[in-house]
Amino acid sequence: MSENNLLNGNNGHFNMDDSSSKPEAQQSAKAEGKIYFSNGAREILLADNNPKADVITAAKVAGIQAAKRTSEFIPFHHANSLNWVELDFSSSEDHIKIESTVKAVTRSGLEMEALTAVSVAALTILDICKDHDQQVNIQDIKIVPKVSKKKMLTVKTPLKVGVLVISDRITAGLADDEVGQMLQSGFAKAGYHANNYSIISNDADKLIEKVQEWLEQNIELIITTGGNGIGPRDITLTSLEPFFDFRMEGLEQTLHSIAQVNNNGFYIDRLAAGKIGKTIVICLPIDNALAQDALNVILPNIHQAFEF
Structure with a gap:
């Protein structure tokens, strides 16, 4: 598809990919993102007496729930029944890094689910902190490339x-x-x-x-x-x-x-x-x-x- 057709919707003729003929397989995907904030917002975020409860727990639950509903947000994405979603949070001086891992036995890749989990978790944190710091912002949301453990094939190609x-x-x-x-x-x-x-x-x-x-x-x-x-x-x-x-x-x-x-x-x-x-x-x-x-x-x- 040309860039022009992609940007203009190809005259409205987008369709879902037909994955019905693909075999089910163990799939996994990882994504990460960062949310940056000032020291004041960071103190509120990590405070034990935060009036908006445990921020990290709320973000984790929101991210997991969103990952399971990804196909409702992205029109042409296949609905995948997820077997496992994990979110990890690590705090640095000026940001929190969010990492997601998603697994399922399915016919489709899970990159969108992993990205959705990170995105909604970050939005949840932003929502809690925005009244205390107008500079809070989300950056660098991306797929974590898979590292193949298989050795490189040395066969002559093409067969x-x-x-x-x-x-x-x-x-x-x-x-x-x-x-x-x-x-x-x-x-x-x-x-x-x-x-x-x-x-x-x-x-x-x-x-x-x-x-x-x-x-x-x-x-x-x-x-x-x-x-x-x-x-x-x-x-x-x-x-x-x-x-x-x-x-x-x-x-x-x-x-x-x-x-x-x-x-x-x-x-x-x-x-x-x-x-x-x-x-x-x-x-x-x-x-x-x-x-x-x-x-x-x-x-x-x-x-x-x-x-x-």
């Missing part, structure tokens, strides 16, 4: 990806390939080498031959789609699983969980992920929604599997 569609109907011209093209396009837009794309019938020999060909070409990630049901022609998993050096159960469980959410808790098609040599193979059904969700999971995370 080479192959998308293989297994379908009798598509090869016979009775249906169009939407899922395979969606996957290929998604990887290509993310900067992967996704030139390897093929459609074959539900034939075990052709499937093994194509996968072997891509293994010899050092394709690092192979995504198959189709042949994952429970019918006699669904040969993908039974053909490829014997070649797996090991299964990637964590990734399989993640994809199964997403599929169950998209299908009201019941999903009959099979999924598999495993490693053959240096190549990761992920076997997906022909399912548009699951393919998009799989991209949301795979694209930002798959490099972790190549750091060893």
